Amino acid sequence: MPSVDALLRRPALRDAIARHGHALVVETARAELDRARRATLAGTAPPPRATLEAEIEQRTLDALAALAELPLRPVFNLTGTVLHTNLGRAVLPREAIEAISRVAAQPSNLEFDLARGERGERDDHVTDWLIRLTGAEAALAVNNNAAAVLLTLNALAERREVLVSRGELIEIGGAFRMPDIMARAGCKLREVGTTNRTHLRDYADAIGPRTALIMKVHTSNYAIEGFTAAVPEAELATLAHARGLKLVTDLGSGMLVDLKRYGLPPEPTPREMLEAGADLVTFSGDKLLGGPQAGLIVGRAELIAKLKRNPLKRALRCDKLTLAALAAVLRLYADPDRLVERLPGLRQMCRTAADIRAQAARLQPVLAARLDGTATVAVVDCASQIGSGSLPVDRLPSTAVALKPARSRGAGKALGALAAAFRALPIPVIGRLHDGALLFDLRCLEDEVGFVEQLAKLAADP
Numbered sequence: 044m045p046s047v048d049a050l051l052r053r054p055a056l057r058d059a060i061a062r063h064g065h066a067l068v069v070e071t072a073r074a075e076l077d078r079a080r081r082a083t084l085a086g087t088a089p090p091p092r093a094t095l096e097a098e099i100e101q102r103t104l105d106a107l108a109a110l111a112e113l114p115l116r117p118v119f120n121l122t123g124t125v126l127h128t129n130l131g132r133a134v135l136p137r138e139a140i141e142a143i144s145r146v147a148a149q150p151s152n153l154e155f156d157l158a159r160g161e162r163g164e165r166d167d168h169v170t171d172w173l174i175r176l177t178g179a180e181a182a183l184a185v186n187n188n189a190a191a192v193l194l195t196l197n198a199l200a201e202r203r204e205v206l207v208s209r210g211e212l213i214e215i216g217g218a219f220r221m222p223d224i225m226a227r228a229g230c231k232l233r234e235v236g237t238t239n240r241t242h243l244r245d246y247a248d249a250i251g252p253r254t255a256l257i258m259k260v261h262t263s264n265y266a267i268e269g270f271t272a273a274v275p276e277a278e279l280a281t282l283a284h285a286r287g288l289k290l291v292t293d294l295g296s297g298m299l300v301d302l303k304r305y306g307l308p309p310e311p312t313p314r315e316m317l318e319a320g321a322d323l324v325t326f327s328g329d330k331l332l333g334g335p336q337a338g339l340i341v342g343r344a345e346l347i348a349k350l351k352r353n354p355l356k357r358a359l360r361c362d363k364l365t366l367a368a369l370a371a372v373l374r375l376y377a378d379p380d381r382l383v384e385r386l387p388g389l390r391q392m393c394r395t396a397a398d399i400r401a402q403a404a405r406l407q408p409v410l411a412a413r414l415d416g417t418a419t420v421a422v423v424d425c426a427s428q429i430g431s432g433s434l435p436v437d438r439l440p441s442t443a444v445a446l447k448p449a450r451s452r453g454a455g456k457a458l459g460a461l462a463a464a465f466r467a468l469p470i471p472v473i474g475r476l477h478d479g480a481l482l483f484d485l486r487c488l489e490d491e492v493g494f495v496e497q498l499a500k501l502a503a504d505p
């Protein structure tokens with residue numbers, strides 16, 4: 044076995060030390076030496092000394108390259124789900140990215156009131172705009188919407204009862220289950236009605252001395268259809284207030300403008316919920332709103348003040364990068380006419396079927412040439428979804444390129460290999476497997492040039 048010192052004298056590893064630092068290179072070279080030693084002990088005859096040294100050197104360099112790569116990377120989201128939770132949900136507009144880098148590089152007035160020269164409130168950077176855009180008396184921001192619900196329930200209903208319709212006891216991917224959040228918030232869940240039908244009298248009958256609030260959950264990631272009944276916000280608000288209770292609405296997605304103006308299916312807004320009488324409304328920052336991960340709470344001033352005093356608020360607060368991005372995104376809503384061009388998610392949702400189809404027609408021959416007979420490439424109709432629980436049943440007509448392995452024997456394995464080859468590209472391409480094909484829904488493909496350029500790096504026969 045060569046010694047570590049001998050390895051480190053080789054020019055390539057000396058260069059590596061300059062790039063990665065002495066400690067990491069030594070540690071990595073040692074690990075590769077050990078591996079080679081173990082292989083020899085296990086009976087594999089080692090190659091001649093010079094070859095062995097070169098081999099260990101190469102493995103050390105490969106391992107260092109892998110260590111230097113940042114684990115969180117951009118990908119092409121061609122799954123057909125615009126707001127894909129596993130792929131980072133909303134893509135931020137340029138304005139938000141600039142706002143993040145400005146406050147990231149320097150100290151900021153995060154909790155400092157510049158006018159008065161005193162300690163300030165971090166939420167103040169977003170509350171004015173939240174109030175303006177929702178008509179609320181007050182607002183606050185926390186780390187995500189699950190946190191918003193947790194804080195709201197704990198602050199307003201700890202050790203008391205919360206009424207929720209059985210049709211709204213939802214689970215949202217990633218272990219957000221309303222009953223579990225309630226338990227952690229220290230509230231007692233009181234289910235009312237049935238899965239498909241809940242009436243006002245069900246709520247009225249369930250109110251007791253320990254009831255603190257009525258919770259309405261926007262069933263954002265599924266729809267109950269057929270013989271159904273749910274009680275509208277306004278009626279629930281009247282009942283709650285007549286009995287001295289609060290009404291809280293968990294809206295989930297929370298778009299701030301009426302989506303109908305963009306030709307998209309309507310989605311209730313926080314403003315509508317407040318106008319209907321909800322005392323507080325919670326919603327996500329990174330779903331339809333198109334901002335950073337955050338949970339926003341808007342509504343009555345005295346309740347928001349109570350939430351601010353709760354110790355959980357400190358544990359759930361947003362960081363400065365989030366607040367910078369959120370403030371920048373909220374400002375864009377001042378001009379709804381330009382929102383489609385500025386907010387990437389909304390822009391992608393608004394792309395016309397014809398536009399996407401034209402892109403598919405351009406890419407089909409490019410992909411076919413690159414795959415060179417190993418797979419067929421067809422242009423097919425498909426339906427995108429908005430995702431992240433927004434508009435659960437509505438689909439947006441779209442077009443995909445469908446890649447199918449040419450050989451029918453072992454097609455399943457070949458399809459898996461094809462998908463893996465696209466995931467192995469410098470900017471991994473994530474599609475969707477459907478009916479024996481790898482579908483790339485092109486709705487969210489904005490950087491077409493970048494997509495095509497890296498195809499040269501696709502493994503030869505995936």
Ligand SMILES: *Cc1c(COP(=O)(O)O)cnc(C)c1O
Nearest residue numbers: 187188189263294295296327432
């Ligand atoms: C998405 C969603 C949540 C959770 O929001 P996060 O921002 O993911 O924490 C809670 N309630 C509803 C109704 C939702 O749609």
